Amino acid sequence: MDRYYYVYIPTNKSNKVLYTGVTNDLLRRVYEHKNKHVKGFSSKYNLSKLVYYEETEDVYGAITREKQIKGYVRAKKIKLIESMNTKWKDLYKELMKEEPLQE
Secondary structure, three states, rough: OOOEEEEEEEEOOOOOEEEOOOOOHHHHHHHHHHHHOOOHHHHHOOOEEEOOOOOOOOOHHHHHHHHHHOOOOHHHHHHHHHHOOOOOOOOOOHHHHHHOOOO
């Protein structure tokens, strides 16, 4: 069974605040952001809209990439987001459609 890791960027409704994180379960993690299940930066700033993510099978690569993106200036993060998501739409909704039903 393959294991995947995700580097992701959520934002708030106005796209003003960006957060970069890493997880092994993107749907669960974004759900937690949306529902403020974990107190901290993302719940304080209402970071509930997934605007960017990358997938890899390498956990160390994911952690390294997260640190790299965190080091980017805002303009570079915006360019990265817009390379995948020009309209800054919430990608969580699309991921929900792609997720196979659990049997």
